[in-house]
Structures are given as C-alpha cells and as structure tokens.
Amino acid sequence: MTIPVAPGTDIPTKNESRPVWSRGILRALSSRLVILVPYLWLLAFFLVPFAIVVKISFSQTTLAIPPYTPVLEGVGSLWQNLREFSFDNYLWLTQDALYFNAYVTSVVIAAVSTVLALLVGYPLAYGVARAPSALRPLLLMLVILPFWTSFLIRVYAWIGILKPEGLLNQFLMAIGLIDQPLLIMNTYTAIFIGIVYSYLPFMVLPLYAALEKMDYSLIEAAQDLGCTRSSAFWKITFPLSRPGIIAGCMLVFIPAVGEFVIPDLLGGSQTLMIGKTLWNEFFANRDWPVSSAVAVILLLLLVVPIMIFQQAQARQQEQGR
Amino acid sequence: MALQSLNSIRRGFEPWNDPAARPYIHFDRVTKKFGDFAAVNDLSLTIFEREFFALLGASGCGKSTLLRMLAGFEEPTSGRILLDGQDLRGVPPYRRPVNMMFQSYALFPHMTVEKNIAFGLKQDGMPAADIAARVAEMLRLVKLEEFAKRKPHQLSGGQRQRVALARSVAKRPKVLLLDEPLGALDKKLREETQFELMDLQQDLGLTFLVVTHDQEEAMTMADRIAILDKGEVMQVATPPEIYEAPGSRFVADFVGSVNLFQGQVTRRDAGRAEIAGPGLVIHTANPGDAEQGKTVHYAIRPEKIRLSSFPPENARANAAQGEIYDIAYLGDVTIYNVKLDSGQIVKSTVINSQRSADDPLTWGDRAWIAFQPDSGVVLTR
Ligand SMILES: Nc1ncnc2c1ncn2[C@@H]1O[C@H](COP(=O)(O)OP(=O)(O)OP(=O)(O)O)[C@@H](O)[C@H]1O
Ligand SMILES: [Mg+2]
Numbered sequence: 001m002t003i004p005v006a007p008g009t010d011i012p013t014k015n016e017s018r019p020v021w022s023r024g025i026l027r028a029l030s031s032r033l034v035i036l037v038p039y040l041w042l043l044a045f046f047l048v049p050f051a052i053v054v055k056i057s058f059s060q061t062t063l064a065i066p067p068y069t070p071v072l073e074g075v076g077s078l079w080q081n082l083r084e085f086s087f088d089n090y091l092w093l094t095q096d097a098l099y100f101n102a103y104v105t106s107v108v109i110a111a112v113s114t115v116l117a118l119l120v121g122y123p124l125a126y127g128v129a130r131a132p133s134a135l136r137p138l139l140l141m142l143v144i145l146p147f148w149t150s151f152l153i154r155v156y157a158w159i160g161i162l163k164p165e166g167l168l169n170q171f172l173m174a175i176g177l178i179d180q181p182l183l184i185m186n187t188y189t190a191i192f193i194g195i196v197y198s199y200l201p202f203m204v205l206p207l208y209a210a211l212e213k214m215d216y217s218l219i220e221a222a223q224d225l226g227c228t229r230s231s232a233f234w235k236i237t238f239p240l241s242r243p244g245i246i247a248g249c250m251l252v253f254i255p256a257v258g259e260f261v262i263p264d265l266l267g268g269s270q271t272l273m274i275g276k277t278l279w280n281e282f283f284a285n286r287d288w289p290v291s292s293a294v295a296v297i298l299l300l301l302l303v304v305p306i307m308i309f310q311q312a313q314a315r316q317q318e319q320g321r
Numbered sequence: 322m323a324l325q326s327l328n329s330i331r332r333g334f335e336p337w338n339d340p341a342a343r344p345y346i347h348f349d350r351v352t353k354k355f356g357d358f359a360a361v362n363d364l365s366l367t368i369f370e371r372e373f374f375a376l377l378g379a380s381g382c383g384k385s386t387l388l389r390m391l392a393g394f395e396e397p398t399s400g401r402i403l404l405d406g407q408d409l410r411g412v413p414p415y416r417r418p419v420n421m422m423f424q425s426y427a428l429f430p431h432m433t434v435e436k437n438i439a440f441g442l443k444q445d446g447m448p449a450a451d452i453a454a455r456v457a458e459m460l461r462l463v464k465l466e467e468f469a470k471r472k473p474h475q476l477s478g479g480q481r482q483r484v485a486l487a488r489s490v491a492k493r494p495k496v497l498l499l500d501e502p503l504g505a506l507d508k509k510l511r512e513e514t515q516f517e518l519m520d521l522q523q524d525l526g527l528t529f530l531v532v533t534h535d536q537e538e539a540m541t542m543a544d545r546i547a548i549l550d551k552g553e554v555m556q557v558a559t560p561p562e563i564y565e566a567p568g569s570r571f572v573a574d575f576v577g578s579v580n581l582f583q584g585q586v587t588r589r590d591a592g593r594a595e596i597a598g599p600g601l602v603i604h605t606a607n608p609g610d611a612e613q614g615k616t617v618h619y620a621i622r623p624e625k626i627r628l629s630s631f632p633p634e635n636a637r638a639n640a641a642q643g644e645i646y647d648i649a650y651l652g653d654v655t656i657y658n659v660k661l662d663s664g665q666i667v668k669s670t671v672i673n674s675q676r677s678a679d680d681p682l683t684w685g686d687r688a689w690i691a692f693q694p695d696s697g698v699v700l701t702r
Contacts, residue, residue: 220394221427223414225441225492239431 050299057292058085068288089293099277099294103301106274109188109263110256113195114203117252118245120196121203125244126237128204129211136212143204155194155265162190162266186268194262195252202251210244211237243312250309254302274298334544336369343406345370345528346391346496351400353386353552360386362552363400373522373529375539377576378549384532385424387549388498391530392421404496422489424500424532426481428473434460434484435469441492459487462517464510478505486514490521497522499531503538515541536576540564548572564622566607569702573620580626580667581700582619589613594699600663601641606695621697623668626690628657630682633691640691643667645682657682659690 059068093099128139146154161167162184169181184190214237222232260275267273274294281291336342344367353361361383368374376384389395391402393414402409409417420441428437438459442452460466463483473481482505489497502518503511519542522529533539539546540560548555548563548571555575556568567573570581584598586608594608596619603619611617627633633640646666647658657669667690682688 215425215427217423217425217427218429220392220414221421221423221429221488222440224392224394224419224421225488226415226444228413228415231444236429 053292053295056288057089057296058087059289060086060088061287061289066288067286089289090297092290093293093297098272099274102272102274102277103297105272106257106259107301109191109195109273110253110259113192113199113256114249114253116192117196117200117203118249121200121207121248122241122245124200125204125207125211129208129214140205140208143201143208147201151198152261155198155261158190158194158197158266159185162193185266186270188267188271190266191263191271191273194266195256195259198262199252199256202255203248206247206251207241207244210241210247214240243315246312247309250305250312254305254309257302258298334371336372337367337545342369344368344403345372345405346530347401347403348387348391349401349403351387351390351397351402353383353390353395354398359552361390361397364552364554366547366554366557368528368530370528371522371526373519373542373544374531375543375546376530376532376549377534377536377539377546379575380534382549383552384549385500386552388421388500388530388532391417391496392419392498393417418495419498420489420492420494420496421498422485422500422502426473426485428481428484428488430473433470433472434465434476437473437484438488438491440488445492455491459491462490462521463487463514479507479510482506483514493525493527496528496530499529501532501534504534511538512541518542548575550575566698567620567700570618570620570700571702573698573700578623578668579620580623582621582665583616584619586611586613586615586617593694596699598663599665600661601639603639603697604694605697605699607698609699610701611699612701615701618700619697620700621692623656623670624654624672625696626667626669626692628659628669628671628682629689629691630686632689638691638693640689641667642687642689645684645686645688648682648684657688659688661690 056068059070061067062069124143128136128143131139159166163169164181164183164185166185168184169178172178173181184193218236218240219229219232222236223229227235258275258278259273260279263271263273263276264279278291278294278298281287281294285291346366346368348364348366351361351364352359364383364387376387378384386395390397391404391409393409393412396410404417404419429440432440435456438456439452442455447455456469457466460469463486465480465483465487468476468480468484473484476484482502486499486502489499499518503514506514515538518529521527529542531539531542540563543560545557545559546563547557550571556563556572558566558568563572563576567576567579573579573581582596582598582601582603584596584601584603586594587597587602588595589608589611592606592608594605594611596603596605596611596617598619605619632642641661641663643659643661645657646660649656649658653673655671655673657671659667659669661667669690
C-alpha cells in the first residue's frame with residue numbers, strides 16, 4: 001500500500017541507511033552532473049580555444065614564437081590592455097578583395113553543393129524509408145559504409161576517377177560517348193562532386209529519420225480526398241519532411257563552407273575558398289592574427305544557419321510526439 | 322429469412338426485398354490474400370443506394386480490408402467490386418466517389434483542424450466562401466468549433482476522431498466508409514453523434530458503410546448488418562432479424578447473449594417441432610429447417626425466459642427446474658444464472674419494473690424457468 005504523502009514531507013522507511021535529505025542532494029547532484037559533463041567538455045575544448053583565437057585576432061603579427069604580439073596578458077590596467085587591441089586584422093580583411101571573394105565563393109559553392117546533395121539525397125532517403133522494413137537497416141548501412149574508409153583517401157580516390165586519363169574518361173571514351181577527355185579535375189564541378197559525395201550521408205540520415213516516421217496512411221488519406229500521388233507528395237510528404245530537409249541542408253552547408261581538403265585536392269590551385277585561404281594565411285604566411293580574424297568571421301557567418309538548424313531540431317522533436 | 326414481423330427500422334425502406342432494385346455496391350466473390358492468409362475469403366455482398374450498412378465482426382475478421390478495397394487502397398486478389406454498375410478494378414482512390422474515415426484517423430499533423438476538414442474540398446476546387454461555410458457546418462456537427470485553429474497533436478483522442486469524421490463527411494461523397502467512427506467517444510457523445518450521423522445520412526441521401534465493434538451501435542444506426550467471421554459473411558439482415566432470427570449459432574452467440582439448448586428433433590409438423598434435450602422437452606413454433614431425428618440447437622434470448630419459484634400454470638409451456646447459481650444486479654435489469662438439474666446453466670434477464678420484488682429469489686433457491694413456444698429459434702448450423 002502507498003500512503004499519500006504531502007509534498008515536502010519525508011517519511012523514512014526502515015531499510016534506508018542514509019537520511020532522506022542527503023539522498024536527495026546526491027540525486028540532485030548526480031542529475032546535474034550528467035548535464036555538467038558535456039558543458040565542461042564544450043567549455044574546455046570549444047569555448048576556451050575559441051576565446052584564444054579571438055584574442056589572437058586582435059593582436060599583431062611579429063617574428064617570434066608564438067608569432068603574434070601579446071594582448072590581454074600581464075596585470076596592466078584594463079585601459080592599457082584595451083589599448084593593445086588592434087582591429088587592423090579585421091580592417092585588412094575588408095581592404096583586400098581576396099577575402100571577400102573567398103567568403104562569397106565558399107558560401108555559393110556550399111549552397112550549390114547543398115542543393116545538389118538534397119536533390120540526390122531526397123530520393124535516396126525516400127527509397128530507403130519506403131523499402132520493406134527488413135531491408136532498411138541494410139540500406140542505411142550502405143549509406144554509412146563510406147565512413148569506414150578515411151575521408152582523405154576517399155577524396156584522393158576521386159582524383160583517380162575524374163582526372164583526364166582517369167576511370168570516368170576511360171569508360172566514357174571506351175563506350176564511344178566522347179572522344180576528348182572531359183576536363184573535370186580542377187574545376188568547380190569536381191568540387192561539387194567531392195562535396196556532394198562526401199556529405200551525402202549527412203543529408204540522407206536526417207531526411208530518412210523524418211520520412212521513416214511518417215504514417216503512410218496520411219498519403220492514403222490525401223489520395224482518398226482527391227490528391228493524385230504526386231500532389232499528395234507535395235502537400236503531405238514534403239511539408240512533413242521539412243525539419244529533415246532543414247537539418248540535412250545545414251549539416252551539409254555548415255561544414256562545406258569551411259571545407260579545405262576537397263577544394264585543395266579536387267579544385268586545384270586557383271580555387272578561392274575560405275578554408276584554403278585560412279590554410280594559406282596560417283601555414284604559408286604564418287600570419288596567425290589574420291587567419292584568426294578569418295576564422296572568427298567565418299564563425300559569425302555560420303551562426304545564422306546554425307540557429308536555423310537548432311530550431312529545425314526543436315520543431316522536429318515537438319512534432320515527433 | 323425474412324420475418325414479416327421483423328421489419329426494417331426505417332419503414333418502407335427495404336430495397337433488398339425488392340427484386341427489381343439494383344445494388345449500388347456489389348462485392349462479387351471477392352478474395353483478398355496477404356501472402357497465404359485470406360483476410361477476405363470469397364465474399365459476396367450487395368449494398369443499396371441510401372442504405373446505412375454496418376459491418377460487425379471480431380477483431381481481425383477483415384472489416385478494414387473490405388473498406389480499403391472499396392476505397393482503392395488494396396486490390397482484390399480475385400473477384401470484382403462494382404460501384405453503381407462500374408467495375409472498380411484499376412480505378413485510383415482519387416477517382417472513386419468514395420471517402421473513407423480511417424481507423425487510425427490519419428489526420429495531417431501539419432495542418433489545423435480547419436485545414437484538415439477543408440483539404441478535400443480544396444482538392445475539388447470549391448470556392449473559398451463555400452469551403453468556409455462547409456467547414457463551419459462540419460465543426461458544428463462534431464462540436465469542435467472552439468478547436469478550429471488547433472493542430473491534431475493538441476487534441477484528445479476523441480476530438481481527433483471527430484475531426485477525422487468531419488473531414489470524411491465534408492465532401493459528401495456518394496459512399497462514405499467509416500471505420501470505427503465513434504469508438505473513442507464517451508457513451509453520451511457517441512449516442513448523440515450516432516443520431517446526427519443517421520440524420521445526415523438521411524438528409525443528404527448518402528450511402529454509409531460503417532465498421533463497428535459495438536453491436537448496439539450497429540443495431541441503432543444500420544438498416545442492415547453484415548456479420549463477418551474470418552473474412553466470410555455469416556449473415557446479412559436487418560437488426561431485428563439478426564437479433565430475433567439469427568441464422569447460425571455463431572451469429573446468435575455473437576450478437577447479444579443467448580441460451581443454447583442442444584437436442585434431437587423428435588417431432589416435426591408443419592410450423593412446429595418438438596426437441597428433446599437433456600432434462601427438457603422444447604416445443605417450438607419456429608422450427609426453421611429442422612428435420613426429424615437431427616441434432617439441432619434451440620436458441621433463446623435471456624429476456625424471453627421467465628423465472629419463478631413456482632411451476633408454470635400452462636402445462637404446454639417449455640419449463641425446467643433448477644437452482645439459482647449467480648445473480649448480477651445491473652440496475653435496470655437483473656441477470657440470473659440458473660443451474661438446471663441437467664447441469665446446464667441458463668441465463669434469464671428480469672426487468673426490475675418495481676423497486677422491490679415481492680418474490681425475491683436469491684442464491685441457492687430452487688426456481689423454474691419457462692418460455693413460450695415462439696420465443697426462440699431452431700438452429701441447424
Ligand atoms: N497489409 C497487410 N499485410 C498482411 N496482413 C494484413 C494486412 N492488412 C491486414 N492484414 C491481416 O488481415 C486480417 C484482417 O485485417 P483487418 O484490418 O481487415 O481487420 P479488422 O476486421 O479491421 O480488425 P479490427 O476490428 O481489429 O480493426 C488481419 O488478420 C490482419 O492481420
Ligand atoms: Mg479494422
């Protein structure tokens with residue numbers, strides 16, 4: 001039998017060794033701890049490093065180790081410290097058109113790749129979600145399978161496929177479709193192919209999650225009420241998969257903007273993407289302050305899509321009820 | 322079997338007894354197999370225009386499958402479905418003049434109640450003003466006016482069911498298929514909605530095909546009821562016929578409660594028979610197709626069995642003696658279980674027409690059961 005107990009009253013039962021209040025505190029602490037650990041992790045490995053990057057972006061480059069003037073160090077007065085702040089690096093980013101172009105090119109390339117990945121990923125995710133349920137784990141597995149090989153090696157492999165004497169051109173020429181090799185390597189097309197290929201699973205998985213939990217009887221109901229199959233898709237399936245579309249697009253777009261390996265390996269030397277610019281500033285010019293400023297602006301650029309992604313996640317959770 | 326005294330509830334509406342009437346919906350030897358399993362097995366059924374037709378059967382007997390075939394979501398494995406004389410094979414759902422209310426409701430989660438109800442009307446290209454008027458009318462019908470702007474996940478189960486009902490009725494299709502339309506509603510709301518559905522069906526002249534688990538609901542609403550079992554039709558008849566003249570032991574047992582006596586036909590005259598069972602000889606005026614010497618069942622409803630502590634005055638009455646074994650007091654009626662001397666337990670329902678009986682029977686009392694020769698039916702199946 002349970003005895004009704006007013007909130008706040010503690011009736012110790014006999015098999016309890018510790019007083020109730022100490023158990024309560026322990027429980028409260030341990031439940032906090034569960035949330036605390038990831039926050040500490042983020043603080044130590046994201047926020048603190050980022051703060052350091054921001055700090056470096058306000059300093060000047062010098063020939064030293066590390067190669068920048070100290071800012072916000074020592075115990076000088078606040079005013080003194082603030083005077084050491086320099087916005088030169090940010091000004092520099094606006095003066096040289098290189099950076100602006102690199103940002104714009106990166107965003108455009110990432111956006112086009114995201115749309116392409118959506119066009120390829122949606123039918124794929126739809127197909128998997130509508131496959132017999134026994135087959136679905138296998139199909140999902142195939143989507144994730146490329147992750148078992150190193151990302152770098154997979155991008156390298158595309159060079160072997162796309163180069164003028166590569167597999168693709170050999171094949172197309174062998175079947176007589178073309179007689180001159182297609183020049184795909186070192187073009188934007190190669191970058192699009194690389195990004196779509198590499199990030200496709202990030203598009204497919206959230207789309208699959210949204211499509212899979214959709215009740216098929218909704219489509220039947222729409223057809224019953226007068227929709228053809230295709231109008232039922234556009235009126236029911238598509239809007240209901242929108243959280244998945246947004247999540248997938250953001251998961252592709254956000255990393256694609258800062259992508260370095262793919263434009264470097266497939267896009268050739270003339271590609272102007274911000275990830276490459278960053279790499280050049282950092283390793284070739286050893287200009288840590290400017291590259292830090294580039295990184296800070298990149299993050300600010302991505303805050304908006306990240307927030308959109310967060311919202312889509314929240315909405316999907318609400319709808320899942 | 323059409324008993325003259327057991328008419329349809331709607332006086333004068335009996336197209337099934339009219340040989341000239343053309344069936345509106347015709348399931349013609351329809352079979353639907355899922356793998357090896359026949360969910361619907363060689364089933365034939367005719368339904369007439371403006372009829373309120375109920376499908377009654379245990380869970381899994383193929384009721385939803387039957388509706389889904391008519392709506393176009395499943396194709397029959399064999400057989401034909403005709404609607405107004407037209408074979409429906411290959412006709413897609415959106416071309417059938419049929420609307421369905423889904424057992425799972427299938428409400429669109431991203432649309433408000435209003436938009437859900439308006440969906441089919443918009444699909445038909447109805448003018449916006451007419452849509453608004455129709456939606457308001459439907460909301461009134463299902464008493465959800467205040468909930469027009471809510472999304473389905475903000476509604477209770479019963480409210481969702483009413484939205485599903487409103488959405489399917491809104492288009493006023495020639496044939497409306499309702500799969501358990503009122504199952505999630507409380508008793509009072511269910512009864513009100515039953516009558517409103519009947520009015521709507523009458524006023525608009527629609528044909529309704531309703532699936533239900535609830536016999537009372539089927540009895541209340543339907544012109545005719547089909548009892549299904551394992552994908553086959555056991556009997557199609559008006560509610561009074563189903564209740565008073567069941568065609569088989571299955572139907573008698575499925576609808577309401579019944580006492581079954583097994584016995585041998587010892588005499589068979591025109592219009593009467595005598596059945597000898599253990600401890601009881603039954604004279605009946607409804608011999609059915611009983612044949613001399615055959616073993617048959619005699620079915621009689623509990624409310625037609627009289628209970629008393631004295632033997633019946635009429636010596637010709639069917640009567641037997643036993644002991645009160647169990648009593649269930651339900652307020653309006655009391656159900657007595659009487660253990661006859663033959664060992665059989667018989668149910669008798671006594672209406673509590675007075676607040677206290679002058680002759681209270683109680684546990685362990687000796688008592689007589691008695692019934693009239695025309696109160697029960699003889700069943701050979
Ligand atoms: N798509 C399907 N695949 C396999 N078997 C199915 C399928 N649909 C229905 N069945 C089977 O067919 C039988 C009839 O199903 P149906 O849904 O028509 O039952 P029902 O009479 O509507 O039951 P309930 O009253 O529980 O809704 C059931 O045994 C069910 O398991
Ligand atoms: Mg069903």
